[in-house]
Structures are given as C-alpha cells and as structure tokens.
Amino acid sequence: MKNLVKVRGFTLIELMIVVAIVALLASVALPSYQEYVRRGNRAEARAAIMSLAQLEERNFTDRGGYAAVTSSTSAPWAASSFYSGSSYDSRKYDLTVAVPNDKMTFTITATPSNGFSDPTCGELTLTNGGTKGSSEGDAANCWK
Numbered sequence: 001m002k003n004l005v006k007v008r009g010f011t012l013i014e015l016m017i018v019v020a021i022v023a024l025l026a027s028v029a030l031p032s033y034q035e036y037v038r039r040g041n042r043a044e045a046r047a048a049i050m051s052l053a054q055l056e057e058r059n060f061t062d063r064g065g066y067a068a069v070t071s072s073t074s075a076p077w078a079a080s081s082f083y084s085g086s087s088y089d090s091r092k093y094d095l096t097v098a099v100p101n102d103k104m105t106f107t108i109t110a111t112p113s114n115g116f117s118d119p120t121c122g123e124l125t126l127t128n129g130g131t132k133g134s135s136e137g138d139a140a141n142c143w144k
Contacts (some may be wrong), residue, residue, distance in 0.1 A: 041092040041093070042118060042121060044093075045124055048095055048110065049124060052069070052095055053126055053128075056097060057128075065099075065102075066105070066106040067099065067103075068097055068099040068106075069095070069097035070096055092113065093113060093116070093124075095109070096108070096111070105127065105129075106128045107125055107128075108126045108127075109123055110123060110124040119136060120137050120142070121134040121139075121141075122134055122135035124142060
C-alpha cells in the first residue's frame with residue numbers, strides 16, 4: 001500500500017489573481033469612500049453654519065446687531081459645539097462670522113481645517129439674507 005499525501009495550497013498564479021482582484025476593488029472603493037466621508041463632514045459643517053446663523057439672529061433680536069465670530073472664545077454665546085467637530089481638535093471646518101461695522105449683515109464661512117480638504121466644494125458660506133455659496137463647484141450641490 002502506498003502512503004499518498006495530498007498537498008493542498010495555492011499556486012503563485014492563483015494568489016496573484018486574488019491580489020489583482022482585491023487591488024481593483026480597492027481602487028474603485030477608496031475614492032467612493034473618501035467622497036462619502038467628505039459629504040458627511042460637509043453635512044456637519046452645514047448644520048453648524050445653520051446653528052450659528054440661528055444664534056446670530058437671536059443676537060440681532062436681543063442686541064440690535066450681529067456679532068463677529070473669529071474663534072470659539074470671541075463670542076460667549078457661540079458654543080464650541082458649533083465649530084463642526086466633537087472636539088475642537090477633531091473639527092473638520094473652522095467657522096467665522098464676518099460682520100461689517102454697521103452690524104446689520106453677516107457672512108458665515110466654514111473653511112476646511114486640520115488637514116481636511118474638500119476639493120468638491122471648498123469653503124461654504126451663508127449670508128444673513130440666506131444666500132448659500134461655495135468657493136469651489138456648484139453651491140446648489142454643496143448645500144443639498
């Protein structure tokens with residue numbers, strides 16, 4: 001009686017085919033995932049802009065004018081949670097509010113920060129009149 005041992009395993013060709021398929025799938029999936037993350041961060045920035053706009057309107061009602069905001073400490077009514085990120089260090093956008101000297105209008109700008117970039121939309125802006133804009137691409141697509 002012969003003692004036959006059956007060897008099981010992969011050939012190098014089979015392994016190379018699997019590696020090529022995985023690389024192909026990754027090359028398709030990675031850009032889609034990155035855009036998905038950008039859209040999520042953009043949605044968070046839009047929510048922060050809208051919340052800050054609401055606070056600006058409340059400030060206008062209480063004090064008769066809008067307040068400029070350059071950081072989370074420049075306006076005590078603008079809590080750091082409105083700076084687009086669960087913590088100040090993890091935020092993806094910096095929010096600023098530009099107000100002219102008459103304090104009758106404002107423009108809120110969300111600028112990508114902390115190494116995050118958004119080549120599709122860039123900076124997002126909102127004015128007191130409700131005009132929504134973006135520094136790159138179509139503002140309508142960036143705000144939907």
